[in-house]
Amino acid sequence: MKAVVYQGPRKVAVKDVAEPAIQAPTDAIVRLTTTNICGSDLHMYEGRTSVEEGKILGHENMGIVEAVGAGTDRVKVGDRVSVPFNIACGSCRNCESGWTSFCLRTNPIEGMDGAAYGYANMGPYDGGQAELLRVPYADFNLLELPQGTEHENDFTMLSDIFPTGWHGTELARMQPGDKVVVFGAGPVGLMAAHSAMIRGAAEVFVVDKAKDRLDLAGKIGATPVDFSKADPAQQILDATGGRGADCGVEAVGYQAHDGTGQEHPELVLDNLVKSVRSTGGIGVVGVYVPEDPGATSDLAKEGRIAFQYGTFFSKGQHMGTGQAPVKRYNRRLRDLIIAGRAQPSFLVSHELPLSQAAEGYERFDKREAGWTKVLLKP
Ligand SMILES: NC(=O)c1ccc[n+]([C@@H]2O[C@H](COP(=O)([O-])OP(=O)(O)OC[C@H]3O[C@@H](n4cnc5c(N)ncnc54)[C@H](O)[C@@H]3O)[C@@H](O)[C@H]2O)c1
Numbered sequence: 363m364k365a366v367v368y369q370g371p372r373k374v375a376v377k378d379v380a381e382p383a384i385q386a387p388t389d390a391i392v393r394l395t396t397t398n399i400c401g402s403d404l405h406m407y408e409g410r411t412s413v414e415e416g417k418i419l420g421h422e423n424m425g426i427v428e429a430v431g432a433g434t435d436r437v438k439v440g441d442r443v444s445v446p447f448n449i450a451c452g453s454c455r456n457c458e459s460g461w462t463s464f465c466l467r468t469n470p471i472e473g474m475d476g477a478a479y480g481y482a483n484m485g486p487y488d489g490g491q492a493e494l495l496r497v498p499y500a501d502f503n504l505l506e507l508p509q510g511t512e513h514e515n516d517f518t519m520l521s522d523i524f525p526t527g528w529h530g531t532e533l534a535r536m537q538p539g540d541k542v543v544v545f546g547a548g549p550v551g552l553m554a555a556h557s558a559m560i561r562g563a564a565e566v567f568v569v570d571k572a573k574d575r576l577d578l579a580g581k582i583g584a585t586p587v588d589f590s591k592a593d594p595a596q597q598i599l600d601a602t603g604g605r606g607a608d609c610g611v612e613a614v615g616y617q618a619h620d621g622t623g624q625e626h627p628e629l630v631l632d633n634l635v636k637s638v639r640s641t642g643g644i645g646v647v648g649v650y651v652p653e654d655p656g657a658t659s660d661l662a663k664e665g666r667i668a669f670q671y672g673t674f675f676s677k678g679q680h681m682g683t684g685q686a687p688v689k690r691y692n693r694r695l696r697d698l699i700i701a702g703r704a705q706p707s708f709l710v711s712h713e714l715p716l717s718q719a720a721e722g723y724e725r726f727d728k729r730e731a732g733w734t735k736v737l738l739k740p
Pocket residue numbers: 400401402403404405522523526545546547548549550551569570571572575589613614615616617618619620629630646647648649684685686729
């Protein structure tokens with residue numbers, strides 16, 4: 363079968379690889395109908411992770427069940443399913459309490475809890491930017507979707523970014539009526555903004571410098587804030603009578619940069635501490651890594667981020683972090699899509715065949731105008 367394979371910094375190629383097979387009775391094989399390129403894939407694409415060459419990428423997957431192992435009795439061949447990016451066993455202590463993103467059993471790397479498809483440090487699992495994908499613990503992990511092809515481009519956001527954006531607002535302990543600031547108008551930030559509006563925010567500010575992305579934020583009713591024009595935290599303070607937003611979401615990650623493109627991994631955390639009011643919450647879903655050899659400072663190379671912790675403490679703020687436990691939210695978010703209350707496909711800019719994956723990566727990585735979210739259609 364064909365699959366998107368990592369070949370070194372800024373190089374991916376569609377290669378012929380062996381088809382996946384059922385390895386355990388609890389496995390299923392899914393034939394992909396849609397598989398998205400994610401901002402998280404770009405950390406690997408840019409050579410900023412330890413992912414090995416030859417890895418099949420892709421963790422935002424959906425499709426039709428092609429085969430099931432003998433121990434699988436809920437999921438059936440022919441089912442249309444969304445595949446959460448977390449690979450979870452369903453029976454460990456963290457899975458049992460809903461933290462499938464920190465499954466204690468599926469990642470064999472010592473000290474790393476939580477596994478994913480096609481991702482650096484997240485276990486030996488192949489990704490789904492391919493024709494077929496092996497899904498461990500299929501009965502537990504797979505979310506059933508209505509048969510047919512309706513809502514395909516909405517449902518494809520259920521594997522990662524819609525639940526991740528929602529999780530950002532949850533970690534920030536957002537309440538209805540809150541003013542919410544979201545840093546990053548990439549796919550995750552836009553999903554956090556969409557989630558905040560569905561959850562009854564009074565106002566949502568979205569900070570970025572990419573005009574096309576800010577325009578999209580404006581289109582869904584958020585207030586765009588351009589950080590290249592003026593200090594974004596000051597802009598939020600000015601817009602909230604000096605008080606600050608009630609809570610905030612970090613949807614940028616460790617490659618945060620200033621208006622000139624220079625990286626400052628602490629920049630967005632500092633801006634959140636400044637622009638969220640005292641006692642407010644900050645949900646960090648943008649990715650930070652334990653080691654970043656490509657970082658610009660020695661501290662950051664060791665994964666140490668020197669943000670305004672003193673002000674954070676003085677303001678009595680709280681912060682939640684980490685990979686999103688997709689299963690905690692995806693069933694309800696699916697039903698919001700079916701009910702017409704959520705339409706996460708608004709950010710889809712490109713639908714490409716798998717054969718054009720390299721072009722999709724290159725142009726999404728450059729944040730070329732109009733390349734907000736790329737879906738691959740194997
Ligand atoms: N926690 C999770 O489960 C999870 C899941 C998916 C993605 N992520 C992470 O979320 C982050 C965002 O993902 P994405 O797909 O939206 O990526 P993306 O790279 O497309 O979007 C990031 C956006 O941040 C903007 N940005 C950069 N510096 C900024 C600054 N100083 N202030 C405001 N905006 C700034 C960029 O212009 C860009 O539009 C990534 O770190 C990704 O790895 C986390």
